[in-house]
Amino acid sequence: MKRIGLLTSGGDSPGMNAAIRAIVRRGSDINTEILGIRRGFNGLIDGDVVPLDNRDVGGIIERGGTILRSARATNFLTASGQENAIATVVKEKIDGLIVIGGDGSLRGARRMHEYGVATIGIPASIDNDISGTTISIGVDTALNTAVDALNKIRDTAYSHERVFVVEMMGRRSGYIALMSGLAGGAEIILIPEVKVSFDEVYALIDRGYQLGKRHSIIAVAEGFCSEGSSGRLISEFLREKTDLEIRLTILGHLQRGGSPTAFDRILASRFGAMAIELLVQGISGKMIVLTQGEITAIPLEEIDHTVTNVDLALYRLAYSIAS
Numbered sequence: 001m002k003r004i005g006l007l008t009s010g011g012d013s014p015g016m017n018a019a020i021r022a023i024v025r026r027g028s029d030i031n032t033e034i035l036g037i038r039r040g041f042n043g044l045i046d047g048d049v050v051p052l053d054n055r056d057v058g059g060i061i062e063r064g065g066t067i068l069r070s071a072r073a074t075n076f077l078t079a080s081g082q083e084n085a086i087a088t089v090v091k092e093k094i095d096g097l098i099v100i101g102g103d104g105s106l107r108g109a110r111r112m113h114e115y116g117v118a119t120i121g122i123p124a125s126i127d128n129d130i131s132g133t134t135i136s137i138g139v140d141t142a143l144n145t146a147v148d149a150l151n152k153i154r155d156t157a158y159s160h161e162r163v164f165v166v167e168m169m170g171r172r173s174g175y176i177a178l179m180s181g182l183a184g185g186a187e188i189i190l191i192p193e194v195k196v197s198f199d200e201v202y203a204l205i206d207r208g209y210q211l212g213k214r215h216s217i218i219a220v221a222e223g224f225c226s227e228g229s230s231g232r233l234i235s236e237f238l239r240e241k242t243d244l245e246i247r248l249t250i251l252g253h254l255q256r257g258g259s260p261t262a263f264d265r266i267l268a269s270r271f272g273a274m275a276i277e278l279l280v281q282g283i284s285g286k287m288i289v290l291t292q293g294e295i296t297a298i299p300l301e302e303i304d305h306t307v308t309n310v311d312l313a314l315y316r317l318a319y320s321i322a323s
């Protein structure tokens, strides 16, 4: 019987639990023992390992977060951290590893593969900034949370004839801001992938008012301004520049929690099942992806850490139908 270690790492995302459940249960089907590693790579470094059976993962498919807990394990970036992680693999007789997480976590997965540990990565990050897969676990839930927030904000923006700046998560990716802005009818969308000056933002608001609009919503990704809080900076600029009433809402970590949507549960179940199946076949160094409607796997080294999944055609569409 193979022993497979499983960890969730980096920012949590809704659907991670559904992936854990699928790995454990599909694993038991194919004669595999799953060891849960707690607190991401920190648990691998410290040897914080617990066996998981089918009953341990009951009742978690609908829960956000991760039962294994997660961490941004800066220790793993050091040589001694990596040596300790390998020591845990040897001590626990781990035959393979599944890493569920975002950009940085998948770099960690690649490192373990390079050390000779059979490793498969599963993309999970609300930011949807992992290349090679159309979508990652948690994106759909976070997007729906953001759209729900925009709907509510629009009610009050309309009533008070105000400008609302709504800041969404995404340090290097404007995916949530763009897609929620498109789905929520934001007048202005600001993302790190497209440079727009504050004066242009003002001009767009002004044009909206000239066209008869009495309120505006600006959906801005946190990473739009390279320094400082994007939402605050824009709000302050507009307060100085106009007599309009400006309000700021920062959605923050609210976007990371909540029960996963059906889409995320199904995606996570499919990703998880495929990950364990590939490991058992002796395949290593891959990330499970959804591309052109198919679940498949690509080499971890093919992940391009400089690109995001923002579709600029959708950015143009959002603006063309905004006023």
Ligand code: F6P
Pocket (backbone or CB within 6 Å): 011, 072, 102, 125, 126, 127, 169, 170, 171, 222, 256
């Ligand atoms: O990586 C996902 C993400 O949600 C980013 O959008 C955000 O900038 C970051 O995590 C926040 O991280 P933390 O929870 O460590 O503050």
